[in-house]
Amino acid sequence: MYTSDYTNTLKELNKDSLHEAGGKGANLGELINAGLPVPPGFVVITGAYRTHLEASNLKKSIEKMLENLKEQDIDAISEASNCISSWIEEAPMPLEVQEEVDRAFESLSKEIGADDNLSVAVRSSATAEDLPSASFAGQHETYLGVYGKEEVFKYVKKCWASLWSPQAIAYRISMNFDHLEVDLAVVVQAMIASQAAGVMFTANPVNGNSDEILISAGYGLGESVVSGLITPDSFILTKEGKVKEKTLGSKEFSIRLTEKGTITEEVPKSKRKLFCLGDDEFMQLANLAKLVEKHYGSPMDTEWALLGGKIYLLQARPITTIISDSENFNILGPEDKIIYQGKKAPFGLQSVMEHSTYPHTPLDFACFSHFYQGIYTSFADAGLKIPKNQNRPVERESGCVALSYQGPGLSPAIMWKGPKLLIKSLFQDNDILWQAFSKEISVWLKKMDNAVRDTKDAVGAVKLIEQALKEYEKLVYKRFSVISIPGGFAEYRFSKLIKKAVGKEKAEEYKESLLRALPFRTALQNKTLMKIAQTEALNGKDSIAFKNELKGFLDEYGDIGAGRMLSPNTWQEKPETIDEIIDALLCNTAVLNPEESFKKQEEDYEAAKEVIKKGLKPAEYDKFIKILEKLRKSVIIREESVFYLEKVAGVLHRMALKLGILLAKQGDILVYTSPIWTPLFKVASAAVTEIGSTTSHAAIVPREYGIPAVVAVENVTNILKDGQKIRVNGTNGIITLLE
Known part of the structure; x- marks a missing residue:
């Protein structure tokens, strides 16, 4: 000793x-x-x-x-x-x-x-x-x-x-x-050379339920789960180890311990389709959760690893974000309707949820409404029935803001409009349509960026945003009219011929190979990222070569991040997001030779064509090749159009930022409908709201900031206009229009 x-x-x-x-x-x-x-x-x-x-x-x-x-x-x-x-x-x-x-x-x-x-x-x-x-x-x-x-x-x-x-x-x-x-x-x-690993919360931090255990798990070392490299399997257990809910994660990669350190490798597709934990592991984890929680006397956030059938505990810390059991989760009033409560969301709502991964601002909701209205107008051309009411935010009595989503429906018009549109698509040239559309959108981007730069006051910024959102709706309509229907019809005939050549079971596998090695925008973007990662690996992050590569990338792809909404930060604003992606890429040594990956895709593509050729008659194969070329072009155009719409969203984002700068003047009075605006109380001289009561959040927060407020004034956001001068008497609840 x-x-x-x-x-x-x-x-x-x-x-x-x-x-x-x-x-x-x-x-x-x-x-x-x-x-x-x-x-x-x-x-x-x-x-x-x-x-x-x-x-x-x-x-x-x-x-x-x-x-x-x-x-x-x-x-x-x-x-x-x-x-x-x-x-x-x-x-x-x-x-x-x-x-x-x-x-x-x-x-x-x-x-x-x-x-x-x-x-x-x-x-x-x-x-x-x-x-x-x-x-x-x-x-x-x-x-x-x-x-x-x-x-x-x-x-x-x-x-x-x-x-x-x-x-x-x-x-x-x-x-x-x-x-x-x-x-x-x-x-x-x-080190534990784990076969599977992950995170376990001994109480559910999402809903505050202390009787549930929340587990996230992936193959290999737990770093893949903790760092966010993968979408892990997730499980909700009872304290007795019974599975209440489980969701299969994609688990594309695993981090594995070798004699020279750790490596990141792809998980075979067959393993991805299986859950990485079974009943025995669930019982061990549940018992471990109870022991850890009993020892500390509070819910714990733990990390664990599985090796040789045994669970090891790697870390435990208190859950600092657990929601109090006394908090009221009954946010729906007696007249409020739950938007969706089935097992599987319809396609349209799935799309909404996919692009709604963060809390939305009011401007996000406006952007969302215009985006889907543009899509629905294109659906109407095919004979579908457009919802009577636009998708819009609905404020609950509790102050919670929900999204009122309504999808398109069937209409008798589809009987004649649908076939007419499909026949038209057979004779239209996607390339010509796309060239016209891309030119229009490029002109729009330049025009609006100049307008953002030249806007000098908040009223002008609001008008510019209103104009831009309406034009955004038209651009979305044109994008879906030009791109979706021709590609969709070609894809139907494409799939039918593949199934005839290789059978239904192998059709998806060959379809995937045939749509590889395409120079579409996302692939080019990823290839550029790999090149940047390669430059960092060879020259370092402080090198001139790396900085030049990164600048060129941000000049081209810097508007990515905004997606379909106005509020998220873009890559140009937060380039550290790129650092995180590059760090993840560098976990895989294959990134140092990116050309190898693309070469293999080309080989898979050519091999798949040969198999299809053997399974079809010569005339059928000739038809197949024509459809394949059209569909590959359609995929390129589709991805290119998404890229351009993201650049449009980037411009809208810059408009919102400019408006924010113009609105941050001391002395302004905040007139609002939603609690989401309350952070602006720091710079506002008074507040007027359509919601709340004297004991509500809308009244309490202004009191904390020491500014006058008048609450629950019905329709006030329509009565008062931006730029008007008013006096707010919070003591007597009086608003006076000064001019």
Whole structure:
């Protein structure tokens, strides 16, 4: 036995070890001592981090770099992060710390019967982490598949440096944590070469149900689930381990431990169609959930791994986002209708839900309504029945905003309009139609971007948005009229001939191969991303070559992100999103040779054509080739048109941002209908609303900001117009029009 100033085994730690072992280290020690199945390891305690700073004289430099730093100073935070992180990584680790880490690593190797090439996870463990009030989840780095002592030294310093990542600095500012009061320990833990892994919440954080367990799982190491690389399988269990609900994830990739570290590889399609967990694993996880929750006395967020039929616990921290059991979820009033309550949503609603993955703003709802009205008008050309009422937001009595969705229906007109349109599509040239449409949309984009730049006041910005949304509706109509019907009809004949050639069971497989190796916009975009990732791998993120590649990419694809709505940030605004995609691509070594992937697609395409040729008569094959060429062109045009519509949405997004800038003038009065506008109370001088009461959110928040408010004025957003001057008397509930 030996005493140590800089390391402790996990067995030596418990819940009272937060100061020296950080939240993660303390929790793991607590779990091991509770008899739970946690892999062994040791912690490089916070004293080692402090010694490293003192030996390198970094503390004063860090203090100076952090002076007057504010949460909104994004550029300043980024600069501070880069400087401090590089200082910490470049400074030599003190010899006395190295010696103790070396000794602890050798001891761990002997404990589990491994040699010096033991594979470990090196995980950050901050003293302000995994706490009941603030989890700091994902703020600091974890490195998997680290082999050998020298690599452990290197990654311990990287973990120390991650205490100063931009997100960690910003998070500490927002949570009012003193930067230099937060220390960082590092957990070095034996790796589990898991067959499956993931996350388990011992209570359901989505609905607040403490009797449910929520599990997300994928193949290989749990990093694929935690990092968002895959869509995992998800399960809701009872505390007894009975499955209440399960959803099959796509699980396209797995991260696997090898003798040289971790690799990311594709999961075979046959395995993707299977759930990665079974009844035995469910029982183990449910029992583990009960033990962890009983020990801590509260719901916990855990990470786990499966190897050889046994579940290992890798981490546990309190759930900081659990909803109180007393919260009222009955947001529907007695007259409110549930929009959809069946097992499978109709196609139209599926499309709505697919593009509604985030909370919408009022302008999003307006954009949504115009988009679908454009689609419905094109459906009317085919004889479908357009809904009488537009899709629009509906405000519930509770203040919850729901979407009133109505899809198109059948009409007798389809009997004559449908065939007429199909016959017309046989003789129209998609290329000519597309060239005209793409030219029109390019002119529109340039015109509107100029208009956004030249708009000087809020009234003008509102009028411009109204005009642009109406024109957006027409562009959507033209896109679906030009693109969808010809492609759809060709696809029907295409599928029929494939089934005749290879049979119904293999039809989809061959169809997929025949539509590969296409230079459509999404493929070109992905190919460019691979090239950027390759440039980063070869030259580094700070190289001129990488920066030039990234700039060119953002110039072309920077409007991606807005999708069909106005509020989401675009890639141009948040290029760090690209960094995350590139990091994921670099997990796969195949990205360093992107041409190989496209070459294989071309080979699959040619091979599939040969098989089809053998299964059809010569005349049928000639017809098939003509349809194939038309359909491949149609796919290219369809994807190109989606790209252009995203650029339109990008322009609409910039209009909304310009309006926001023009509206942020002190003295403006906010007249609104939805609680979503309440953040503007910070700059508004008064508020008037159509909703609420004296005890409602609409009245309470203005009181907190100290501004007058008049609530529940029916139809006020139509009575008052933007640009009018009014006086708001909150005490007596009087609004006076001044001119």
